[in-house]
Amino acid sequence: MPPVPETATPADTAEWAAIATVLARGDDRGRLLEILLEVRDAKGGIGISQAGLLALAERLRLFPSEAYEVATAFPAVNYAATTPYAADGCGDLVCGLLHGALGAGVCRNRCDGPRPEPVPRSFAAYRAAGGYGQLGRIMADPGAAAQMLERLSVHQAVGRAGVGFPVAEKWRQVIAAGGTPVVIVNGDEGELAIFKDRFILENDPHGVIEAALVAARVIGADQVFLYVRDDYVPIHAILRQALMEVAGAGLAEGLALELRRSGGAFICGEETALIASLEGRPARPVERPPFPTACGYLGRPTLLHNVETFYRVTAAWGGTLGSPASALLDPEVRLFSVSGRVCAPGPKPMRGLLRLADLVEIAGGMQDGHALGGMVIGGSAGALVSAADCYRPLADLLDEGLRLGTGGAIVFGATDEPRAIAARMAAYLARESCGQCGPCRIGTAHASRALAAPGPLDQHLLEDLAAVMGEASLCALGRNAGRFLGRLSIPGRGVSA
Ligand SMILES: Cc1cc2nc3c(=O)[nH]c(=O)nc-3n(C[C@H](O)[C@H](O)[C@H](O)COP(=O)(O)O)c2cc1C
Ligand code: SF4
Structure with missing residues (x-):
């Protein structure tokens, strides 16, 4: 590390000490993300500063632009932030359903609520x-x-x-x-x-x-x-x-x-x-x-x-x-992540699930004041399944092309608006697109705006976006987002216009 300049503030000095400690544990440039996270932790959740990043780049023999690119590519690094990176209401789909818009964007996958300290098998x-x-x-x-x-x-x-x-x-x-x-x-x-x-x-x-x-x-x-x-x-x-x-x-x-x-x-x-x-x-x-x-x-x-x-x-x-x-370890058992408007959300290992609606019973039933409106099955680019379909045999839905993906089941109520749910899913995909290729970067943003806008839904726009994103996106995030939009534009299966 270069010497700490005389003009350094106590905060700078503390940061440089943190960087030196972290580097003492390993200064392989492949560990750059981990190093940046460790510096953030040492600073109580506040990400590395610009001066700290430049010093780190010099030590790792990186161009400043290379270090900057990595520091800014990962939200968790919390680069040059003034407040700690902390789990907070994310405002994503489940948070939005249960608590309205929140917006900090970092608490994903705590959708099953507070949990006791885990006690793993030793x-x-x-x-x-x-x-x-x-x-x-x-x-x-x-x-x-x-x-x-x-x-x-x-x-x-x-x-x-x-x-x-x-x-x-x-x-x-x-x-x-x-x-x-x-x-x-x-x-x-x-x-x-x-x-x-x-x-x-x-x-x-x-x-x-x-x-x-x-x-x-x-x-x-x-x-x-x-x-x-x-x-x-x-x-x-x-x-x-x-x-x-x-x-x-x-x-x-x-x-x-x-x-x-x-x-x-x-x-x-x-x-x-x-x-x-x-x-x-x-x-x-x-x-x-x-x-x-x-x-x-x-x-x-x-x-x-x-x-x-x-x-x-x-x-x-x-x-x-x-x-x-x-x-x-029983191959017939499938692990569902059930969340949303149910009384007992959480991971639910299930053998031989006959209907999606049965997941609601397993998860403690619907919350007071809510009747089943449907489910989002298969994650952020998944399918919106109506309440009526949730009561049909799961085998029939699978024959018709439903994919369970990683087993996500987000339960919504009869008064929740499917279009608003689709808009939140599209907003999530737009936020998480890495931005590298145009069809995904521009397509997810367009779709998110179109779904969130008041007034009739532009079905033709969704169809066009679905075709372009499905065919021309580089990775499965963009391609799956295209399929999601394609399903929304199917008459009778999508969201109301
Ligand atoms: C946007 C995106 C995010 C992904 N996230 C994960 C993930 O968090 N965990 C995971 O195991 N696979 C994830 N995958 C899939 C991986 O690319 C890879 O296919 C998978 O880890 C292979 O695991 P498997 O052989 O056990 O199915 C993701 C794929 C995409 C397109
Ligand atoms: S399709 Fe994949 S690579 Fe292209 S912008 Fe979207 S997330 Fe990035």
Whole structure:
């Protein structure tokens, strides 16, 4: 660090001391986002100042513009702010439904209300239930890898981030790419009103870690990242402790394990954007192919899965029971994140759900004074399902093309206006678009304005936007936003004009 100038104020001096302390823990430029978050934490939530950023850039041998680009790309860095970055009412869809417009924009995924301190299954309890047995097996006999991969195929494990890509196929692609791969656990969970990964990590962190370590052994990786939302603060402590226990027990020999935080934007969870942020660059998606399985973190083959995907693969080898999350080891169980106008919102593991309306009963019924008006299914670019459809067989809705995505179910009341709900969803997508490509940046903003404006809805505009965004957006955020607008413009299925 350059010396502190004589003109420095006490605040400058304190900031420079914080930067020096953070850099002493590691000054790899790939850690730039993490370094900026650590400086923010050391300053009580206030982001790094311009002078501090310039000093940091010099120390990391970055152009000032490179450091500035990263500092301003991630809301959680809180660059040059005067007030702390703190969880507050976000004003997004669920907040808006329940509390009206709030607007600070940082409390996403607390849509199930205040919660007690999590009490995860301990390392000792996990081991006592047979945990880390599969890891021990493959560490003792690397030849078991082929058999474990085969069991994954037979088990028909699929990705749980929404698309449902076969897990074994992804692992095979990484192995086929050659070289030394990297494993990434995607715990960004930035999708609107989804809290399933939080539920798993709060209850059974070792189940996720064991699966990631087994994956690393099977594909021959030497590095494992756990990438977790910045505002899942209790989970950071849980995972740090868990990683120490694993390393202390000699279960991670030859593997570098690292917890990294994401930067407070939905796009951070998109796999190529996530990898960019791990490399110290802004989280902007890149065109695929090449897919991360062949060319990911630092150009290396990369196996990246959602938290729930990792957790559930342990079932293929005989997962361990004993925590609330263990219900998910039954392949027939689906984890729904239920929020909105219900009495008991939260994560709801469900086996054989027959009708969406049954989720309301599981979640304690409708709040006083409200009748079911419908649900938003599948997240921020999901579908608005009417109350009548919620009472139809779910199988029929799925046959007609409904996608459950990551299992989000936002329940609204009969007096809630579907167009206002769609407007909030569009506003969220417009805010979270990374802005890199025109169809998404301009299209989401147009759609948000059109839906929020008074008067008849311009259906033709929605149709045009849907076509352009669906075809010309670079990543799935823009393409899914296009599909969302396309559904809204279907007569009888969309929102009223
Ligand atoms: C805008 C956007 C945000 C995403 N956010 C997440 C996320 O928070 N967590 C996640 O696991 N996948 C997220 N994904 C999907 C990832 O790109 C990737 O496909 C996924 O992590 C693969 O996991 P799976 O193989 O377990 O299904 C997101 C995708 C997009 C387009
Ligand atoms: S589609 Fe949207 S979020 Fe994706 S790269 Fe383009 S602008 Fe960014």
